[in-house]
Amino acid sequence: MIELQNVAVGYGGADLLAEMTLKLVPGSFHFLTGPSGAGKTTFLKLCYAELLPSTGFIGLFGQDVRLMGRDDIARTRQRIGVVHQDCQFLDHLPVAENIALPLTVAGRHVDIGELKELISWVGLRAQSTALPPQLSGGERQRAALARAVMTSPEVILADEPTGNLDWEMSLRLLSLLVELNKMGKTVVIATHDLNLIRQAKTQISARVLRIAGRRLHLAGADL
Numbered sequence: 351m352i353e354l355q356n357v358a359v360g361y362g363g364a365d366l367l368a369e370m371t372l373k374l375v376p377g378s379f380h381f382l383t384g385p386s387g388a389g390k391t392t393f394l395k396l397c398y399a400e401l402l403p404s405t406g407f408i409g410l411f412g413q414d415v416r417l418m419g420r421d422d423i424a425r426t427r428q429r430i431g432v433v434h435q436d437c438q439f440l441d442h443l444p445v446a447e448n449i450a451l452p453l454t455v456a457g458r459h460v461d462i463g464e465l466k467e468l469i470s471w472v473g474l475r476a477q478s479t480a481l482p483p484q485l486s487g488g489e490r491q492r493a494a495l496a497r498a499v500m501t502s503p504e505v506i507l508a509d510e511p512t513g514n515l516d517w518e519m520s521l522r523l524l525s526l527l528v529e530l531n532k533m534g535k536t537v538v539i540a541t542h543d544l545n546l547i548r549q550a551k552t553q554i555s556a557r558v559l560r561i562a563g564r565r566l567h568l569a570g571a572d573l
């Protein structure tokens with residue numbers, strides 16, 4: 351569903367990442383790790399066509415990203431849910447409306463029953479009418495996850511979803527992502543947190559990718 355062949359990318363000057371080859375198959379679970387500034391967010395941006403490679407091939411659901419027009423990219427993004435590192439919300443809209451936003455901006459119908467179910471699933475029923483600034487860090491991350499899965503995407507890309515959370519809240523978020531994977535979704539989590547990876551590996555079979563020296567490596571056995 352997401353395929354990279356010999357991909358390189360950079361921001362203007364030299365390549366930040368190079369020679370990256372990877373196939374994300376349906377239902378797989380990957381962690382993406384590596385030092386701060388290594389390029390994890392950049393890698394995820396390639397996976398949802400926010401950035402184009404300087405060289406190499408990226409296929410999203412069988413389409414070459416270079417040949418995709420704006421509409422193709424918009425359609426493809428409905429199939430990929432992204433939980434951004436700094437999850438931004440529209441602060442004047444209640445949490446429930448923020449979560450529904452990916453559908454409303456796409457002009458799609460919002461099934462209120464499904465929205466409520468999703469809000470309960472992430473444990474935010476009591477906060478659904480609150481405004482985003484009233485949420486705690488953990489609640490924001492769960493709202494961001496709910497928003498990312500609002501379009502029923504096949505792939506979830508989560509960038510440091512547990513970044514500022516305590517261990518208990520990190521585990522809660524991880525269990526939601528594991529649950530999504532068990533439902534058949536493909537999941538990629540960028541994280542520094544090796545304990546989180548170890549914990550996940552007791553529950554599911556996950557591959558660990560590491561960015562080091564501008565390259566993507568398969569880690570795992572040593573974790």
Ligand SMILES: Nc1ncnc2c1ncn2[C@@H]1O[C@H](COP(=O)(O)OP(=O)(O)OP(=O)(O)O)[C@@H](O)[C@H]1O
Pocket residue numbers: 361366384385386387388389390391392393
């Ligand atoms: N839009 C941009 N323009 C120029 N340089 C950028 C841009 N975005 C990121 N960079 C640089 O690219 C490098 C990789 O950034 P990226 O955010 O992908 O790393 P990361 O591994 O996700 O880091 P962290 O773990 O700290 O979030 C950094 O040196 C960053 O400063």
